[in-house]
Amino acid sequence: MSGIILETRHMRMAFGGLVIFEGIDFALRRGERHAIIGPNGAGKTTFVNLVTGLLKPISGTIWLDGQDVTRQSPQQRVKSGLVRTFQINSLFKALNPLESVLLALLERDGRGRIAWQKVAAEKQQIDEAMALLARFGLAGDAYTLTDSLAYGKQRLLEIVLALALKPKVLLLDEPAAGLSTQQGHEVFSQLANLPGDTAILFIEHDMNLVFQYADIVSVFAAGSMVLQDSPENVRKSPRVREVYLGA
Amino acid sequence: MSVMEPAPAAVSQSGHDYFATLARWKIWEILFWAALAGCYFVPEMDRMLMSRVIIWGLFAMSLDILLGYRGIPSLGHAVFFGTGAYVAGFCGKYGWSEPISALFFAMAVAAALGWLTGKLVQRVAGVGLLMVTLGLNLILFDFVLRSTDLTGGDDGLQGIVIAPVLNMFRFDIYGRTAFWYALVVSFILFIATRILVNSPFGLALIGARENPRRMITLGAPVEGDVSRAFMIAAAIAGAAGALLTQTTQTVAPPTLSFQRSADVLVILIIGGAGRLYGGFIGAIVFILLQDYLSSISPVYWYFWIGLLLVVIVSFFRKGLLPSLDALLQRFIKRKPDAPS
Amino acid sequence: MASILTVLFNGVAYGFLLFVMSVGLSVTLGMMNFVNLAQASFSMLGGYILVTAMQSHGLPFLVCLPIVFVLVGAVSVIVERLIFRHFYKTDDLTQVLLTIGLVFMSIAMATYFWGGSYQRFDMPSWIIGQKEIFGLTLETYRIFLVGFGAVMAVALIFGLERTQLGAMVRACVDNRRVAGACGLNTELIFAFTFAIGGGLAGLGGALSANLLGLDPNFPLRYLVYILIVVSVGGMGTITGTLIAALTLGIADVLGKYYFPQFGSFIIYLLTVAFMLWRPHGLLGRGA
Numbered sequence: 080m081s082g083i084i085l086e087t088r089h090m091r092m093a094f095g096g097l098v099i100f101e102g103i104d105f106a107l108r109r110g111e112r113h114a115i116i117g118p119n120g121a122g123k124t125t126f127v128n129l130v131t132g133l134l135k136p137i138s139g140t141i142w143l144d145g146q147d148v149t150r151q152s153p154q155q156r157v158k159s160g161l162v163r164t165f166q167i168n169s170l171f172k173a174l175n176p177l178e179s180v181l182l183a184l185l186e187r188d189g190r191g192r193i194a195w196q197k198v199a200a201e202k203q204q205i206d207e208a209m210a211l212l213a214r215f216g217l218a219g220d221a222y223t224l225t226d227s228l229a230y231g232k233q234r235l236l237e238i239v240l241a242l243a244l245k246p247k248v249l250l251l252d253e254p255a256a257g258l259s260t261q262q263g264h265e266v267f268s269q270l271a272n273l274p275g276d277t278a279i280l281f282i283e284h285d286m287n288l289v290f291q292y293a294d295i296v297s298v299f300a301a302g303s304m305v306l307q308d309s310p311e312n313v314r315k316s317p318r319v320r321e322v323y324l325g326a
Numbered sequence: 327m328s329v330m331e332p333a334p335a336a337v338s339q340s341g342h343d344y345f346a347t348l349a350r351w352k353i354w355e356i357l358f359w360a361a362l363a364g365c366y367f368v369p370e371m372d373r374m375l376m377s378r379v380i381i382w383g384l385f386a387m388s389l390d391i392l393l394g395y396r397g398i399p400s401l402g403h404a405v406f407f408g409t410g411a412y413v414a415g416f417c418g419k420y421g422w423s424e425p426i427s428a429l430f431f432a433m434a435v436a437a438a439l440g441w442l443t444g445k446l447v448q449r450v451a452g453v454g455l456l457m458v459t460l461g462l463n464l465i466l467f468d469f470v471l472r473s474t475d476l477t478g479g480d481d482g483l484q485g486i487v488i489a490p491v492l493n494m495f496r497f498d499i500y501g502r503t504a505f506w507y508a509l510v511v512s513f514i515l516f517i518a519t520r521i522l523v524n525s526p527f528g529l530a531l532i533g534a535r536e537n538p539r540r541m542i543t544l545g546a547p548v549e550g551d552v553s554r555a556f557m558i559a560a561a562i563a564g565a566a567g568a569l570l571t572q573t574t575q576t577v578a579p580p581t582l583s584f585q586r587s588a589d590v591l592v593i594l595i596i597g598g599a600g601r602l603y604g605g606f607i608g609a610i611v612f613i614l615l616q617d618y619l620s621s622i623s624p625v626y627w628y629f630w631i632g633l634l635l636v637v638i639v640s641f642f643r644k645g646l647l648p649s650l651d652a653l654l655q656r657f658i659k660r661k662p663d664a665p666s
Numbered sequence: 667m668a669s670i671l672t673v674l675f676n677g678v679a680y681g682f683l684l685f686v687m688s689v690g691l692s693v694t695l696g697m698m699n700f701v702n703l704a705q706a707s708f709s710m711l712g713g714y715i716l717v718t719a720m721q722s723h724g725l726p727f728l729v730c731l732p733i734v735f736v737l738v739g740a741v742s743v744i745v746e747r748l749i750f751r752h753f754y755k756t757d758d759l760t761q762v763l764l765t766i767g768l769v770f771m772s773i774a775m776a777t778y779f780w781g782g783s784y785q786r787f788d789m790p791s792w793i794i795g796q797k798e799i800f801g802l803t804l805e806t807y808r809i810f811l812v813g814f815g816a817v818m819a820v821a822l823i824f825g826l827e828r829t830q831l832g833a834m835v836r837a838c839v840d841n842r843r844v845a846g847a848c849g850l851n852t853e854l855i856f857a858f859t860f861a862i863g864g865g866l867a868g869l870g871g872a873l874s875a876n877l878l879g880l881d882p883n884f885p886l887r888y889l890v891y892i893l894i895v896v897s898v899g900g901m902g903t904i905t906g907t908l909i910a911a912l913t914l915g916i917a918d919v920l921g922k923y924y925f926p927q928f929g930s931f932i933i934y935l936l937t938v939a940f941m942l943w944r945p946h947g948l949l950g951r952g953a
Contacts, residue, residue: 131543157545169543171536177341182533185526186544192554194527199345201526209341218337222344244544399759446942452758453701454945457897461938464890468931584890588766595763625777632770639764640752 082108083142084278085130085161085248090139092122092129099125100302102139107248110276114289116313117299118323123282124166126299127250131163132156144247160247164240164254166282168233172226176217176236179225180208183243208243215239215269231262238266242273249273251281255288267292290314298322349524358603359513366505373501374573377508379613381569384512386593386605387519388562393591394600395523396555397535398447401456402463403563403590405443406436408582410564412470412477415577418486425488425572429511432568433561440560444553463584471579482578486571497573504573511569515562516602522558523602531555592631596638598645607647671802673923674916679808681915682815683877687870687888688895689822689907690863696839696902698754698856703765704745705867706885706892707772712738712868713875713884714776717785727790734872735865742864743857750860751853769885776882785880811873818866819908826904835859839902891918894937900947910948 085107092099099122107113115123128134130141132153140149148156171179184204185191199205212218215235220228225236234257241249254270255263267288270279283289289296289310296313298306300322306313313319365376385407392398410432417428447458470477478484490496495503522528534541534548541548571577580586589612597608615634619627642649691705712734719730745768753761793807826832834855837845846852871884878888891914899910914933921932 133539133542153542154545154547157543163543165540165543169537169540171533171540173536174532177344178529179533182529182541182546183544185529186541186546190526191530191546192527194522194525194558196526197345197349197521197524198526198529199342199349199524202342205341205345206338209338213337221337221341240540240544393759399762401762450942450945453695453897453901454941456701456758456762457893458938458941460890460893461934461941465931465934465938468929468934472927472929472931585886591763592766625782626774628770629774629778632767632772632774635763635767635770636749639756639760639767640749643756643760 082110084109084144085280086142087130088140088142090129090136090141092125092134092136098302100129100136103302103304105297105304107278107280109278111278111280112271112292112294113278113280114293114296114310115280115282115299116284116286116289116296116319120301121299122302123299124252127163127252127280127282131161131250157244160245161250162241162244162246162248163250164237164252166252166256168230168237170225170233170236170240173224175220175222175224176212176228176239177205177208177221179236180211180239180243181205183240184208187244211239211243231258234258234262235266238270246277248278248280251279251283253282253284255283255285260285260287263288264291286314355603358606362606363509366502373505375613375617377501377504377573378570379609380505380508380512380606381566381573382590382593382613383606383609384508384515384569385563385566386590386597386609387516387602388559388566388605389590389594390599390602390605391519391522391531391559391562392555393594394602394604395528395535396531396552398552398555399456399591400459400587401584401591402443402459402461402587403559404582404584404586405463405466406440406560406563407567407570407586407590408466408470408579409439409560410436410567411571411577411581412483412567413564414568414571415483415486418488418571418575419483423487423489425491425507429565429568429572433564436564436567437557437561440563441553441557443560444556447556448549448552460584460587463582463587467579467582467584470582477579480579482576486575486577488572488575497575501573508569508573511565515565519562520602527551527554592635595645596634598647598649601645601647604645604647608645611646672804673919675802675804675812676808677916677919678912679811679815679915680877680919681912682811682819683870683874684891684895684915685815685870685908685911686818686873687867688892688899688911689904690860690866691892692896692899692901692903692907693835693839694856694860694863695896697835697842697859699758699901700750700754701758701761701765702750703762703889703893704768704772704885705863706889707769708738708742708864708867709871709874709888709892710772710776710880710882710884711741712871713880714780714785715868716872716875717780717787717880721787727793731869731872734868738868738871739861739865742867743861746857746860746864751856769889772885773882776884780882782882785875787875789876807876811877814873818869819904822904823908831855831858894933896947898937898940898947903948906948 083106087103087105089102089104090100091102115126117123125134129136132151136149140147142148143156143159143161146159148159171182181198181204184207185201188204190201209218209221212221217232217235217239220232225233228236234254238251238254254266258266263285271292293310296308296310297304298313298319305322306316306318308316362380365371366373389400389403392400413432413435414428417431422428443462447455450458471479488497491503491507497503530541530546530551534546534551538548567581570581593608593612594605595608596611597604597606616627616631619630638645687709691702694700694702715734715737716730719725719733720727753764789807793810795806796803797806797809799809826836834850837850838852838855842852895907895911895914899906918930918933921928925932
């Protein structure tokens, strides 16, 4: 089997008369750390929404681990290992981090429909939730309402929630947005510690992070992929400068 | 890194303790149920009125599963109450007089209807959802009112016979059996609901209330959960309706009127949604107030209910229980050496 | 043949009544997302003001209508400033509960001031009786209703599309925050819209008192119809409200004439089916 874990073939998308993608072909390899960059309005977040199933493409297919998932629901894709985070924090405000992570773990292990037994009985998942929180320095905040967590910690929790699902493919929509430079590096060095076969696709605006952590960079502009190359070559490319400056 | 390093044992232990504490019975809970049972022994207590309070409390608690825990407002919850009430009525009328099995049957029918309703409404939200639930309520009400041959129309079902509970306790005019029957059934269903809200499924409901989109991206079957929540809430509402029929041996169209849906919503909001006890507290306040006000001014008592509702949503946005709770918390925090 | 046309005409007349009662709610819902069930109470108030002005003060019918419009408009803007505006940011359910509470209070107050029974009053002689138009025998009052409703609808659509004020209202419906950022006094525009909408609801109530009967339970009886019109039409659209109101009026009168045994059953069933099909209504945003 090829090393490709996620692929789109001629994926086309439009809102009303506005064409977003004219037919995009994209491939992500197993264990790859792949960055998507591009100016605002290039269709990066729409791309993630299409791949995860929150939006349906007009035509074309999406393949996950050799399977056509174009018609699968977002939930089915999550079960197959395709997990994402959101650009803007999308968390459970009235729950604390422990409960939030536990929710993810219970869904992952198919225990979320158990209605006749206390949460406290899910000992293994509670241990795992605490371990995950501890690893990201959130153990001290396990019982603080998510709504009253500092922004940076909410960002971290967003990523912990995704990791809790043990993804094969992790899609991160601007994971470092709103974080300080140092916090951004902390997040990415944690991600670098993930198991080697986890593929990570991330949208990021901070070029330092992109060039430091990505193996390969795709440049999106106005609904098409204009370039896909190693970070060094992308950095040197005059085409990228053109795209960003609109020259 | 293949296996995750474990968290320090103390950290891990605190997680277990946290969930255990959440689910543990509190002193005031035991006191609450003891006090409710104790009402029976208070001299001159109107036991029929008290059993009505308990039944309304149970009804409001069933709505709490939908509204408080899953965050789905419904303007048509009387559909399930009325279904349970009429099914129990039909049973009593056509010879199935044994109350407990009839109660289960009423719950099953209401649950089926709840599941269907959940299937219907799982894609609508906001004003659309309010309209659909209200519309379903009006349809059923209109149907029952007009099917005079089947339901007796305006007059309700006649000739309902209910056998003694467990073949021992007859329903009498003093409401002795009614009181204990309503209390015991409500308490059992309360315990079941209490287990549910403290279960993984209960946590999933709250998660979907807080952020349904995020629940989808965690892989949760959010739409199926709506049906499940409706089914459970409907079964309990159906039990409340059946209890009302069996304890009074009558059933008439008001049991499934829109007015009843509005009343149960008011009760839950007065008590406070998402607290499990809000429905019971609200029922005590609402039914006793209703009884008192309608005895002093039979024409104008709805003015006071309306005013109460306006005051509650204006000043105690979250209902009585959470507001009192917040007050208590503030009071405790002022004391310097109280444990946090 | 003549009879079905007459029934249809009666349906149109009823539809225009529903339109006048509901249009204010549709616009304010679209603008502030405020679910005001007390709209039906404003209609009831309009009915009672008409009855009082005609019976106790002997004012002519046509003089009473502007009085009703102004008085109910004033009352609604007072209620808006005192109570409603504090609830614009709360969820739908809180608004429903608040305004249901107000409906309960209004019913008790109406009973207190005007008694619990149906109001009897005499319409002027020129509006009673029937007229022959194109070979159809129609009730004069319904002809008046259709004419009045049509003028109102045209005036509202024209006013919203072509006037400066209408443009401001539309801007607020489209996006209140942006409208506010562009220097529009959205609070003032909203209070003004509320006054007009409340006044119209009052007019609708006044015009219906003769046809539908007026008693303190009026709000509860017509609340559902107003809600159906608004949600089926789609909030914030006058044209949608008009289409929905006329359809509902015609369907209701036709249904009750030809299938009296079903009553409102069919209407409710169609409404639920429609709402499941198009949760945002006929011409609502997001549809």
